[in-house]
Amino acid sequence: MATSASARLQEPRPPASDGMNAADGPDGRSRFVRNAWYIAAWADDVTRSAPLGRTLLNEPLVLWRTEDGIPVALEDRCCHRHVPLSLGRITGRTLQCGYHGLEFDATGQCVKIPGQARIPPGAHVPAFPAVERHRWIWVWMGDPGRADPGQIPDYRWLDSPDWTAPVGEFHLKAHYQLLVDNLLDFSHLQFVHRRTIGTDAIADIPSSTERCENRLEITRWIMDSPPPPLFDRAYGGFGGNVDRWMNCSYTAPSSVTFDIGCALAGTGAPEGDRSQGIEIRSLHGITPETDRTTLYFWGYARNFRLDDDALTELLAKGASATFAEDVEVLAEQQAMLDRSGRTGFVDIGGDSAGLLARRLVAAQLAAETGAC
Numbered sequence: 001m002a003t004s005a006s007a008r009l010q011e012p013r014p015p016a017s018d019g020m021n022a023a024d025g026p027d028g029r030s031r032f033v034r035n036a037w038y039i040a041a042w043a044d045d046v047t048r049s050a051p052l053g054r055t056l057l058n059e060p061l062v063l064w065r066t067e068d069g070i071p072v073a074l075e076d077r078c079c080h081r082h083v084p085l086s087l088g089r090i091t092g093r094t095l096q097c098g099y100h101g102l103e104f105d106a107t108g109q110c111v112k113i114p115g116q117a118r119i120p121p122g123a124h125v126p127a128f129p130a131v132e133r134h135r136w137i138w139v140w141m142g143d144p145g146r147a148d149p150g151q152i153p154d155y156r157w158l159d160s161p162d163w164t165a166p167v168g169e170f171h172l173k174a175h176y177q178l179l180v181d182n183l184l185d186f187s188h189l190q191f192v193h194r195r196t197i198g199t200d201a202i203a204d205i206p207s208s209t210e211r212c213e214n215r216l217e218i219t220r221w222i223m224d225s226p227p228p229p230l231f232d233r234a235y236g237g238f239g240g241n242v243d244r245w246m247n248c249s250y251t252a253p254s255s256v257t258f259d260i261g262c263a264l265a266g267t268g269a270p271e272g273d274r275s276q277g278i279e280i281r282s283l284h285g286i287t288p289e290t291d292r293t294t295l296y297f298w299g300y301a302r303n304f305r306l307d308d309d310a311l312t313e314l315l316a317k318g319a320s321a322t323f324a325e326d327v328e329v330l331a332e333q334q335a336m337l338d339r340s341g342r343t344g345f346v347d348i349g350g351d352s353a354g355l356l357a358r359r360l361v362a363a364q365l366a367a368e369t370g371a372c
């Protein structure tokens with residue numbers, strides 16, 4: 001993206017990393033960017049019939065819908081005696097605590113107390129802006145005055161009629177930035193994903209990274225090489241080498257989408273002709289749950305053979321198996337970081353984009369705390 005606000009970087013020298021998460025505070029607790037939209041749940045999981053408890057940025061939330069279908073996010077803590085509201089029930093326009101029956105409206109205001117007419121001052125729970133978009137419920141945990149739905153990251157492939165996408169969710173036992181590191185690092189594909197999307201050609205191919213405000217655009221082409229097994233099956237057999245692209249878009253703090261695919265070698269894919277190949281949008285929604293756990297949402301969208309259920313199942317299994325490989329490695333990495341208590345990473349070229357991403361997050365955190 002060659003704008004005046006962008007900087008084009010070719011295999012940038014990695015900024016030094018001390019091994020700490022960029023968002024770790026001096027007390028060892030994570031500091032998360034608050035002025036950002038985070039995915040709290042799949043929209044289908046937030047209903048009018050039963051509240052859903054979730055934790056975002058170490059804070060308990062309860063998600064529910066009013067009788068009008070409007071999604072609501074409140075602190076999951078009754079102001080009376082701090083019982084989780086997610087144990088209660090939805091009564092049309094209110095959420096009723098399951099302990100003594102206090103009822104809260106969509107703004108978090110207590111509007112009814114069984115057995116008394118007077119509502120005491122302070123009888124409310126915090127409410128957070130919530131928006132349904134791209135099949136997810138997004139929640140803003142920061143300054144409500146800055147909650148602009150126009151800033152919700154673009155995942156339009158999940159609900160476009162021109163695309164179809166199997167989707168899934170993992171509960172990752174690792175800090176969310178380890179997952180961002182992982183997704184922005186192409187070099188692990190050859191090793192972690194050998195059975196799914198990895199091929200021997202990947203690790204030696206350089207990538208190109210552009211920075212534009214709070215985004216990174218990373219591109220990589222692998223020319224005239226064997227197709228990855230999953231893509232080969234999805235296409236129905238290329239019968240020869242392919243030109244393969246892996247374009248990644250990162251929006252700080254935690255949105256990652258990929259434009260990936262391959263086409264028969266020499267048929268013009270780098271110039272924009274993808275007619276002899278397939279393209280996929282690999283979509284990753286990452287939400288910090290706690291200091292050491294992450295809500296990991298994914299989708300794997302395609303714009304070809306939309307009604308082919310067998311292909312949907314093949315890609316769903318392939319994508320899920322691929323991402324599960326990352327989830328497994330990252331949990332082991334987090335466990336070792338915690339067990340050893342040691343900081344200090346040795347950075348290599350493949351870490352460049354991840355390190356730049358951490359700088360973007362650090363800048364967002366500094367802006368929130370007025371430290372820049």
Ligand code: FES
Nearest residue numbers: 078080081097100
């Ligand atoms: S704890 Fe919720 S009504 Fe008493």
Ligand SMILES: [Fe+2]
Nearest residue numbers: 182192193326
């Ligand atoms: Fe991976």
